[in-house]
Amino acid sequence: MTRSRERALLLAAAATGLGLAGSGLRYGAREFLHRQADAARRVVGKPLGEVAPDADGRYKKKYGDPLELLLLGDSIAAGLGADLPKETLGARLAKRLAKATRRTVRLTTAARVGSESSMLAGQLAGLPPAYRPDVAVIVVGGNDVTHRVPVGESVRHLEEAIVALRHRGTAVVVGTCPDLGALRPVPQPLRALGSRASRQLARAQETAAVRNGAHAVSLAHVVGPFFITNPDEMFSLDRFHPSAIGYKRTAKAMLPSVLAALGVVEQVPFGHRPPETTAR
Secondary structure: OOHHHHHHHHHHHHHHHHHHHHHHHHHHHHHHHHHHHHHHHHHHOOOOOOOOOOOOEEEOHHHOOOEEEEEEEOHHHHOEOEOOHHHOHHHHHHHHHHHHHOOOEEEEEOOOOOOOHHHHHHHHHOOOOOOOOOEEEEEOOHHHHHOOOOHHHHHHHHHHHHHHHHHOOOEEEEEOOOOHHHOOOOOOOHHHHHHHHHHHHHHHHHHHHHHOOOEEEOHHHHOHHHHHHOHHHHEOOOOOOEOHHHHHHHHHHHHHHHHHHOOOOOOOOOOEEOOOOOOO
């Protein structure tokens, strides 16, 4: 055997060994992250159950001339973590919207705990055919990240929901995926990976929302810092979903885009993006 042939065989063996080592490392990393995810689920558990308080109804009836407000999406949109119906995101938004417009607000919540973006179509399909909300608020994405749904797939479902609502003549506000890096019960490095994935999805959601005529609110920017610096106050018992105070802060932060979507105000603060098109 020539020396050049020996060197070639040695290089091939080394490459194979490195490939096997790399595969082993990747497998080990996956197993490690799976164990961390299992541990996080055990820590979080389900102390709040899987049904959010029912907050649907009329808010500030004395004002009259009702506005129809629709909430779509996951457990945050549904209000899981609030102790009372009046503390949910929908109720908080409805009350603030009523006071700002001096109109009664009728809240309908189609959001469901555990929903991914692919379930938005079903939530819309469950509404009465003649129902025409004035404004819809969508908060979704966290479950897409934890279930490793591809970003493109998640965004496609969101776009379809926005387009369907716009065809109904409904103004739309999208609260983009929260930063999962704020979840303290999730260990590192899983938390860092979740943060990166959730921010990636949030950016894609924002782009898709404004491109399709919706307003976008970056929850990571407008309320994320409060959850990071005051977790005991902002998170509920499970340390995963917002508390009553967390929902109060989130509703306050989202209101400017809701008002802008309805044409009540023109300017929105940092963390809010108006649509690129106003076509319905």
